[in-house]
Amino acid sequence: MSHTETHERSLLGFWIYLMTDLLSFGVLFATYAVLSPNTAGGPNAKELFSLPFVLIETLILLTSSFTVGLAMLAVFKQAKQQALIWFGVTFLLGLTFLGMELYEFNNLIAEGASWERSAFLSSFFTLVGTHGLHISVGLLWMAVSMVMIWKRGLTPFINSKLTRLALFWHFLDIVWIFIFTIVYLLSYV
Amino acid sequence: MFKSYLLGFILSILLTVAAYLLVVNNMLSQGVLIIVILALAVIQLWVQLIMFLHLGQETGPRWKLISWISTASVLLIVVIGSIVIMNNLNYHVPSDQEIIENEGIHQSH
Numbered sequence: 001m002s003h004t005e006t007h008e009r010s011l012l013g014f015w016i017y018l019m020t021d022l023l024s025f026g027v028l029f030a031t032y033a034v035l036s037p038n039t040a041g042g043p044n045a046k047e048l049f050s051l052p053f054v055l056i057e058t059l060i061l062l063t064s065s066f067t068v069g070l071a072m073l074a075v076f077k078q079a080k081q082q083a084l085i086w087f088g089v090t091f092l093l094g095l096t097f098l099g100m101e102l103y104e105f106n107n108l109i110a111e112g113a114s115w116e117r118s119a120f121l122s123s124f125f126t127l128v129g130t131h132g133l134h135i136s137v138g139l140l141w142m143a144v145s146m147v148m149i150w151k152r153g154l155t156p157f158i159n160s161k162l163t164r165l166a167l168f169w170h171f172l173d174i175v176w177i178f179i180f181t182i183v184y185l186l187s188y189v
Numbered sequence: 190m191f192k193s194y195l196l197g198f199i200l201s202i203l204l205t206v207a208a209y210l211l212v213v214n215n216m217l218s219q220g221v222l223i224i225v226i227l228a229l230a231v232i233q234l235w236v237q238l239i240m241f242l243h244l245g246q247e248t249g250p251r252w253k254l255i256s257w258i259s260t261a262s263v264l265l266i267v268v269i270g271s272i273v274i275m276n277n278l279n280y281h282v283p284s285d286q287e288i289i290e291n292e293g294i295h296q297s298h
Contacts, residue, residue, distance in 0.1 A: 012252055015252075015253050015256065016256055022264065026264040026268055029268055030267055030271035033268065033271065034271055051209065051213060055205070055206075058205055063198075065198075065201075065237070065241060069197075069198075070194065073190055170237065170242050173241075174234055174238070177205075177230050177233050178230055178234075180230075181208065181227065181229075185209070185212045185226050186223065189226070
């Protein structure tokens, strides 16, 4: 099998993984939609969330989805330096996003609004936490990839891996659009 | 390729900020607002699928498109189905107070 064929096949395989991952997010969204009114006398979503903070988080993740695209354009042009810079920018944006999410979680727990407080908060932490876990894995993957680019250059093998990493990162931003809309925006409607 | 990423990025920012401003300024009635911001999210989903994930640009059998459509159908069934069924159950199952009243259970004080 030629290299291009192997690449195409693993890309399709990865795409199918993303689709099944989307199904698990779908179940968590359904759980959140059902349980979110059940606050057990505790704080509700509107009292807990700050929309301007989440808007900034959203725009940071969106920008990182754009910069990972720019990184891939550099990869296709075989521009190693440029690819490293754009992956570096994406990594920092992703790290900022994760930091903001952990800061929010930390504040909620300090206010006594942890996952133990109500069904609403359990489902919130499960949904948003699962997304954050994916972001953490993506960041780890990106860090390893940057070391590989730096050490070995943009070989066809590494480029194939990078295509899947970029796909994963775009996918996480798409999931976040729905967390932003359903969890945060809808709580203020 | 660069144009596609840039256009996708600009459109996504506009859609995100539009949804945010509509909610913060409470510009529409509740029912309409819910539909509008969900619609904005779905539009942004398509923008990113086409411009970032390059869906629909496959040559040969469109496996990516087919698997996406089947996944999206399952998602809609699971999410909407869960919400409808659980709301229905919530509506029909009586509360403790209603059970006490309906069954004529005497409560000692």
